[in-house]
Each structure stands twice: as structure tokens, then as C-alpha cells.
Amino acid sequence: MSLSTSGTLRRFFRRAARSFSPRALILLYHRIALSSPDPQLLCVTPAHFGEHLEALRKYGNPIALRSLLPALQNRQLARRAIVVTFDDGYADNLHHAKPLLERYDVPATVFVTSGYVGSEKEFWYDDLERLLLQPGILPETLQLNLNGSLHQWQLNGAVHYDKDSYCSYAGWNISRQDNPTPRHELYRSLFQTLLPLPDKQRRNLVDDLLIAAGMETSGRPTYRVFSPGEMIKLTDGALVEVGAHTVSHTILSTLSTAEQAEEISQSKARLEEILGHRVTSFAYPHGGRSHYTDETVAAVRQAGFDCACAAFPGIVRRATTERWQLPRFLVRDWDGQEFARRLSQWFRS
Ligand SMILES: [Zn+2]
Numbered sequence: 001m002s003l004s005t006s007g008t009l010r011r012f013f014r015r016a017a018r019s020f021s022p023r024a025l026i027l028l029y030h031r032i033a034l035s036s037p038d039p040q041l042l043c044v045t046p047a048h049f050g051e052h053l054e055a056l057r058k059y060g061n062p063i064a065l066r067s068l069l070p071a072l073q074n075r076q077l078a079r080r081a082i083v084v085t086f087d088d089g090y091a092d093n094l095h096h097a098k099p100l101l102e103r104y105d106v107p108a109t110v111f112v113t114s115g116y117v118g119s120e121k122e123f124w125y126d127d128l129e130r131l132l133l134q135p136g137i138l139p140e141t142l143q144l145n146l147n148g149s150l151h152q153w154q155l156n157g158a159v160h161y162d163k164d165s166y167c168s169y170a171g172w173n174i175s176r177q178d179n180p181t182p183r184h185e186l187y188r189s190l191f192q193t194l195l196p197l198p199d200k201q202r203r204n205l206v207d208d209l210l211i212a213a214g215m216e217t218s219g220r221p222t223y224r225v226f227s228p229g230e231m232i233k234l235t236d237g238a239l240v241e242v243g244a245h246t247v248s249h250t251i252l253s254t255l256s257t258a259e260q261a262e263e264i265s266q267s268k269a270r271l272e273e274i275l276g277h278r279v280t281s282f283a284y285p286h287g288g289r290s291h292y293t294d295e296t297v298a299a300v301r302q303a304g305f306d307c308a309c310a311a312f313p314g315i316v317r318r319a320t321t322e323r324w325q326l327p328r329f330l331v332r333d334w335d336g337q338e339f340a341r342r343l344s345q346w347f348r349s
Pocket of ligand 1 (some may be wrong): 233245
């Protein structure tokens with residue numbers, strides 16, 4: 001046998017072994033809603049979500065997160081197994097997602113930020129969108145006192161933001177390079193300034209901005225997290241389960257070990273208190289590799305969870321994947337055809 005033939009055979013067997021080894025993928029959604037603009041690309045429309053579920057049933061085998069690891073361990077994983085998850089706990093997960101999950105009989109896990117349950121507050125990044133990217137009038141200057149130093153932003157001709165501008169830029173999002181108006185530039189700048197801060201400080205700063213602009217600090221009803229009753233309703237029927245996602249959605253790697261442990265264990269305790277049963281899974285806020293540390297993983301294990309989800313892409317395989325950092329593929333507002341194309345691409349990866 002020539003060297004090149006043996007190389008080809010090796011590649012063939014490696015590919016074959018890969019295609020026969022158990023593998024699953026976990027999808028990450030946030031909101032099922034029609035919201036515009038959507039600068040963080042968090043929304044999938046109910047129509048598109050229905051198309052996604054149809055594609056999941058046609059091309060995959062949807063399973064619950066709690067069944068994934070036992071199925072992998074017992075080598076009983078269905079081919080093309082797919083787990084659906086949602087992060088944050090937006091109430092639209094009950095009102096828009098659950099009826100569709102039931103229609104297609106697709107199980108899901110919703111990771112809930114416990115400190116927002118029953119609160120009228122929006123997440124701070126949604127407040128920034130409400131402040132800057134909705135039509136209205138803002139002061140000439142917005143300022144923040146950040147740890148003793150004053151940051152000022154001039155609106156430079158974008159004090160008035162009319163309906164036409166709002167409609168023209170409704171498709172803008174933070175992943176784009178351009179800032180079509182000073183308001184978009186300010187949104188980006190404030191987002192980056194506030195992202196690494198502890199939630200309490202960030203909350204106060206965003207409230208100051210809203211008050212300076214003459215806006216309510218309580219949020220829009222369509223942007224809120226579940227009430228306790230809604231969370232219980234979500235889990236009725238056992239198709240949807242709740243996982244924990246910290247108390248305040250602060251980036252865990254910015255906190256001390258003790259503060260991380262508190263965020264993790266208190267979110268679990270609060271959700272269990274409401275639901276009356278054990279919460280077994282956790283998802284790291286933001287979920288990139290820089291957003292948590294080895295200490296975070298240890299705290300999650302210590303708190304008594306069975307598994308934890310990250311937010312970097314990857315296939316779940318028996319040998320290569322850790323149950324404490326399960327990879328997930330972020331899903332965007334694609335139509336069913338594009339979603340099916342992505343699924344097949346992800347399974348080949
Ligand atoms: Zn989150």
C-alpha cells in the first residue's frame with residue numbers, strides 16, 4: 001500500500017468514525033418576538049421560530065437537555081440530536097415560544113436571570129435601545145459619573161430622532177461596522193462602557209440616563225422577564241424546564257470568587273423556591289470563554305447543578321465535551337430554509 005493510499009484510508013476511517021460517533025448540538029435562543037430595532041440580534045420572530053421547529057422535526061431529533069448527558073453516557077443518543085435552549089427568561093418565551101414548542105412537541109430549557117423575575121425592569125441593554133434608538137427627543141448632552149470620572153456624550157444633531165430615521169435604521173445592529181447617526185455611535189459607546197460593570201452600578205447609571213432624558217425607569221411590558229406565576233406556567237406539562245442564569249446577569253469573570261458563588265447559588269435557590277423542585281442546569285451569562293473562569297466552573301459544580309451551558313459554538317461529543325461548558329450555536333432570525341442550511345453545516349463541523 002502506498003503512503004498516499006494509507007493516508008486516504010486513515011482520513012476515510014477518521015471521517016467515518018466521526019459520522020458514527022454520537023453527537024448532538026445545542027441551540028441558543030433569547031427572545032421569540034417581533035421587536036424593532038434589535039441591536040443585539042436577540043429576537044427570532046414567531047413565524048421564523050415555527051419554521052425552525054418544523055425543520056428540527058424534519059432533519060433532527062429534538063431532546064431535552066436533561067436527557068442529553070445520560071443518552072451520551074449510555075450510548076443511546078439519537079442521530080442528529082438537538083437541544084433547544086433560551087437565555088435570560090423573557091416573558092415572550094411563555095407567550096410566543098411555548099405554544100409553538102407544544103405544537104411541534106419540542107422540549108426546551110429556559111435559563112432565567114432570577115433577580116429579574118417579577119420585576120418591571122428591562123435588561124440594561126434593552127433600556128439603552130429604548131433610550132437611544134426609539135423616536136423622541138434627548139438632552140444635548142448625556143453624562144455618566146463612572147467611578148469618580150465624568151463621561152460626556154454630545155448628541156450633535158441627533159437630539160431629535162424622528163419616525164423616518166427610526167424606520168430607516170430599524171435593521172441596524174451592533175455587529176455592523178457603521179454608526180449611521182450619533183445615537184448609534186452613543187449606543188455602541190455606552191454598551192461597551194457599561195458591559196463589564198457590576199449590575200447594581202450599571203442599573204443606577206442607566207436609570208440616571210433615563211431620568212435625565214425624562215423617561216420612565218420601569219420598562220416596557222413586552223421586554224420584561226417572567227413573573228413567578230408565568231415561570232410556573234412555563235414549566236406546566238414538563239415540556240419546558242427552567243435553568244439558572246445568575247441573579248443579576250453580571251459577567252461572572254468580573255466578580256470575586258465569593259460573589260460568583262453567591263450569584264450562582266442564589267439564582268438556583270430563588271428559582272427552586274418559586275418552582276418547588278430542583279433546578280439542574282445553569283448557563284453562564286454572555287457565555288464566551290472570557291466571561292467565566294475555572295473558579296466559576298467550580299462554583300457551578302459546588303452549587304449542585306448537573307451541567308452548565310456556555311455560548312461558544314461546537315458539537316457535543318462524548319469524548320471531547322465537558323458537561324460544565326457545553327457549547328451552543330447562537331440562532332438568529334433566519335427563515336426555515338436558512339436555518340436548515342445552518343443545521344446541516346453545524347452537524348458537519
Ligand atoms: Zn444571558
